[in-house]
Each structure stands twice: as structure tokens, then as C-alpha cells.
Amino acid sequence: MQTSTIDGKDAAAIQAATTGVVVCDRSFWGRICVYDEDQIRFLHNQSTNDFQSLKPGQGCDTVIVTSTARTIDLVSAYLLPDAVILLVSPNRLETLMEWLDRYIFFADKVKIADVTKDTAIFSLIGPGSDAIVEKLGAGEIIGQAYGNHIMIDVGLTVAVGSGLASPGYTLIMPATEKQRIWQKILDLGVTELSEQGWETLRILQGRPKPDAELTEDYNPLEVGLWQTISFNKGCYIGQETIARLNTYKGVKQHLWGIRLDAPVEVGSAIALGEEKIGKLTSYTPTLDGHFGLGYIRTKAGGVGLKVQLGEVAGEIVEIPFVSHEYPQ
DSSP states (O other): OSSSSSOOOHHHHHHHHHSSSSSEEESSSSSEEEEEEHHHHHHHSSSSOGGOOOOOOOOEEEEEETTOOOEEEEEEEEEEEEEEEEEEEEEGGGHHHHHHTTTTTTTTOEEEETTTEEEEEEESSSHHHHHHHHHOOOGGGOOOOOOOOEEEEEEEEEEESSSSSEEEEEEEEGGGGGGHHHHHHTTTEEEEOOHHHHHHHHHTTOOOOOOOTTSOOOOOOHHGGGGGSSSOOOOOOTTTHHHHHHHHHHHOOOEEEEEEESOOTTTTHHHHHHHEEEEEEEEEETTTTEEEEEEEEEEOOOOEEEEEEEEEEEEEETTTTTOOOOOO
């Protein structure tokens, strides 16, 4: 089990992410470059969002799913004039490189490249992020739509969206510029958020993670990733299953936050009385208690439901990264 407390440095950073601004080095995440003439059509057919409606300078989140709509990864995509950069989870880089390569056929004008080592990526998180991107020279991006991005200063790309539900920005740059830009951000008074601090915020906000909330046991509608799914685009891998679930309101379980009275082992059963209604997928200590993510059977209820995880009591709460409202 993870530690049941947060160290002082992480506690201060998590607080700063709520009231000010923090920077997190996410360079250990994977970056895949997709390029050549058919790049947009290819990605449109391989994931849940509508790539053909996007133009260079725009971006989106999308989910790579299996043919039965089970989740592989939640991916952020940024369209450049001649390529698309995919930001993928650290433990899904190799899987996705192989997965995408499998669907490139002889006539397809598509190439993929692992550019993780050639690039670096930071997240600015919190309401104070606007002031920082202004000082970095990217003020024109403030107020633009999620995923929109501009390039400034020796290849530094600044994109709207922190990677979490908090306001913020994603910064992508050549690896050779990483240390200089990192120091520049710290010199502006920004607090550093550690990898463990990111994990705590991820769980508190409900961003799903591969091997936890994103597995072959769950589909994107159960996760609540409505914002990543186009119901108007043509056929793509997993589309039939997702369309059927949506049409017939067939989502049998949902991902929720769970406020806990004590630490709980990931994988623990969630019960309502004597009946098992779900499973805990992530746990973190918080600044004022304990918190987890878990899937709960739809018919059991939602926000406000009192549950038990062994001897530990819990209460179901909303998480801002996902939604369980069916689109109108």
C-alpha cells in the first residue's frame, strides 16, 4: 500500500496547484510523432475523437480502444502543420507504437516515430498559469480552446490544458532546451510538483490511468470520458460497441471518487451492505484524509452513496475530470 501521509513538500505543492501555480516534469511520459500524407485520416480511424474536424494549431484528447471498446490509453493529440504529436501514458508507449504500426497497411502513407528522448514536456497547473505563459511570451494562447497551441522561443510549444481538470498548460520542447526552460519557470516563482504529487492530484480529480482505471475490463463510457468521443464521425476501431452502449443507455458501471475514512488497498471490493457493487482502482492520502477511485455498478447509485471497503467506510463523490451525463 502507498504511504498514508503526504510529505510536506508535496502538501505545499498540491495546495499551490489549487490556489496558485505549479510545474510538473512529465518528460517520462511517451511522445509519438505521426506524420505523412494520411496522418489525420489514420488517427481518425484509430481512436474515439474526430480528427478530421481539427486544423494545425488545434488538439484534443482521444481514447485508443480495442475492437470491443476496451480502453488502452487516454491520449492527448496536438496537430502541427506536418505531423501530429501524441502524448501517451508512460507505461503505454511501447504498446501503442506496436498497436498503431499493426494498422498501417501497405498503401497507407503514414509513418510513426518515438520522439520521447528528443523532446521534453512540462505541465503548468493551477489558476496562476496564465501569468506564467504570459511571461514566457505565449500570452496569445490564453482563453483559447482546450488543445489549441502555439510555438514560441526555439521550438517551445504551449498548449491549453494541464493534463488534469485544473486550469493550466502543457509545454512541449526539444530535449536540448529542457533544463533552460525548466529553470526559467522556477525563476518565475513557480513551485515544483513531484511525480507523487501529480499522482495525488490525478486521483483526486479522477484522471484515469492505464492498469488502474483504463484496462480491458472497462470502456470509455464507463470511465466517463465523453469529451473524448465523437458520436458523429464514421467508423473507427471499437465504434460499434460504443455507439450501442450510448444508444441503449447500456453503461453498467461508472467511475467515481470515494472519500475514505482510512487507507484501503487497491483492488478492495466496494460493498453496499452485504452486496459487492464495485472495486477500488486507485488510492491516495490527501491533505485532510483519504481518497480513492473505483467503479460502482450504475444501479447501486452515485454521489452521496455510503459504502464499505472491508472495515473502512466511504462516500461516493463526483470527480471533475470525468462526467456521467449522457450527451444530448
